Amino acid sequence: MPDDELLLRLRRFHEHAFPQYRAQFRTLVEEGQHPTTLFIGCSDSRLVPYLLTGAPPGELFLVRNVGAFVPPYDGSHGHHGTAAAIEFAVLNLQVSRIVVCGHSHCGAIKALYGEVSPEARNLQRWLDLGREAVLPVQAGPEALRRTEQRAVVLQLERLMDYPMVRSRVEAGQLSLHGWHYVIEDGEVHVFDVQTGRFVAASQAPHSGTGPYPPYVEHDGQVLVD
Ligand SMILES: [Zn+2]
8 A cells, every 4th residue: 555545545536536527516616505405324434425326516415423313403412513514404505305314234223232432422422312213122133224224213203303394394395314225235225204114215116205294293203113
């Protein structure tokens, strides 16, 4: 490996890749960004939103954190970049979609069933945002998969506690999409609000744009059992 591989890659981008995008970025600078989608995804390095969605520059407003969690609107868990990003994306950028994207083999979900270093005090607290999704069983592959999916739904529910999200969803101006990406299959499973199940994108009739209101009547419950 060369001395500074990262520096070489930066130079390569500037010299070889950027010229293809120059005009596109100039427009995005002159006209400003108008992303359509707030994408809240896990930080996992194997989840690559641009690959999954084929989105060009300027389309995704990205927030990534451990577990793809949504903190409570009331700020009860302290300072939150994720909460601020949700407010900014909805109020200022006026996105029309919010995607919450969890994935298979998620370390955050696995950590909910195990020990976290006592030194990781922030992580410990952050994981609380997924605890309601935990099942009272041993953490086998099936239980972990179900917990990953339940955690996505939990975050969608918490999103609906943000007044600016709820009002726009109810007005039909904003759609919420719960996704579970299976890394080894390269396929997103989409949460279907009507059935309470995740359906592979190859079979799903929509990307999660189903009506949300019938589901929120059960606010506080996770319906993916
Ligand atoms: Zn993860």
